[in-house]
Amino acid sequence: MNLVQFMKLRESLSPTEALVFDFCYENKAKLEQMTIQSLANQLYISPATISRMAQKMGFSGFKEYKYTLLLLNTEPISRDQPLPDYLEHYQQEVVQNINHTFQSIHLEQIESFMDWMTQAQSIEVFAIGGSSISGLDFARKLQSLNYNIHARQDWDDLLRISKLLKANDLAIFFSLSGTTKLILDCANNLLANGVKMIAFVGNPEAELLERSDLSFVCPSIYHYQGEADLSSRISFNTLTDLLIWRLNEKN
Incomplete structure (x- = not known):
């Protein structure tokens, strides 16, 4: 074993x-x-x-x-030689981003998250592009805990469902920039219907924050190659795993 x-x-x-x-x-x-x-x-x-x-x-x-x-070997691997500069730099950046993510959280945010998740009749995840993986992972884990949650991938479908959700539903956004037009259009529709919104963003100045009822800023490592989004969402995933574990323990 x-x-x-x-x-x-x-x-x-x-x-x-x-x-x-x-x-x-x-x-x-x-x-x-x-x-x-x-x-x-x-x-x-x-x-x-x-x-x-x-x-x-x-x-x-x-x-x-x-x-x-x-x-069992539960001890960390010891190294005789220091990490190369590029690994050292990446490690430091990941640690700094995760530390910043957790240092900015207040207990009231966690309690609100758990209350809203428990009370929602249905939960819809809004995540596109590179952030869609974080949204899908979040939804998959909660589906396994029998939450009524969906993470649709079709952009037209997301826009359509944003017009149909009601006040007893819950919308959860994953957006690195928090400025994507489709995401903001969906948020505007939800706002008009009185739907509670939770946002996970990487940008502390994101427009999405102004429309959300509850937000978590998760600084990330931005990396683009032309139009290819290679940015890391490790801060998103680390925080949402914690929230899901806490939600499961409480319920």
Whole structure:
């Protein structure tokens, strides 16, 4: 079993069992010396809960779970040589953008996002061009959680649906520039119908922000080759994954 397979087993656990899993993973260095009873005492839970977690993951019990985890390589790869300049520059830019994305978030934004997602009768994603991949990924994950959400790709279809949504629906935009004409036209239609709008944009001066009820600015790495959009949306994806995970935990 590799680390990815091991971590995927966490998905089947209850919140309490996941707490045990996370503690063991984050305290691997201490785990070797711990018995099931000492771990239970540390977490203020019963040994039966720990055994149940291990068995639900497919292990015979805590001992097999513990030794499987101890054998996994969870340490970061060490490098004897520094990264080349281009890799170092890209890494720094990605880290800066993600840090800026998270530093600009307020708790009220996250709570509003979760409330609106839960209350919406239907959810429509508006994303075109390079941002459509982020929109499709967002919709796919929420569809797997049984949300009534769509991410249409046809531009005419997007414009049509923007005129049909009602006040009890929710529109979510992904736009790097936040100035694309089709996106703004859709936003204007939604605004006229009183539809709540959430925007994920890469540009802090985007026109789309003025039309949105809730917005998240996710600075991105802009890269174009002629008309080809090669820009990274990693900040979009990192933030939306967090919001989806939090939404799933709350509900």
